[in-house]
Amino acid sequence: MAKKSSLKRARQSEKIRLRNRQRKSKIKTEIKKFEGAIEKKDLELAKKLLIKCTSLIDKAESKNVFHKRKTNRGKSKLSKKLNDLSQSL
Numbered sequence: 001m002a003k004k005s006s007l008k009r010a011r012q013s014e015k016i017r018l019r020n021r022q023r024k025s026k027i028k029t030e031i032k033k034f035e036g037a038i039e040k041k042d043l044e045l046a047k048k049l050l051i052k053c054t055s056l057i058d059k060a061e062s063k064n065v066f067h068k069r070k071t072n073r074g075k076s077k078l079s080k081k082l083n084d085l086s087q088s089l
Helices: 004-040 041-064 067-086
Strands: none
Touching: 004 041, 004 067, 041 067
16 A cells, blocks of 8 residues: 555646646747747847747746756757847848
8 A cells, every 4th residue: 555645746746747748838839939930030039039938948947847958958059040040131
């Protein structure tokens, strides 16, 4: 028979998993919007979306959804895309 504490921990883990999944989904959606703006070569929209993406990524890092290095890598990749667009225009 399982202990009460292990059952409670299983319930908590499931809630956390769902919450993290929701946060990851939101971040992925915003990144797709950002990449769409990059493809359309809309610099102003891309700048606004980059700020929103980095904010969401930082919040996810603070909630332990992502590791610190993963978030830095992701933000760097997005910034590089924006810089490449601004130099090509």
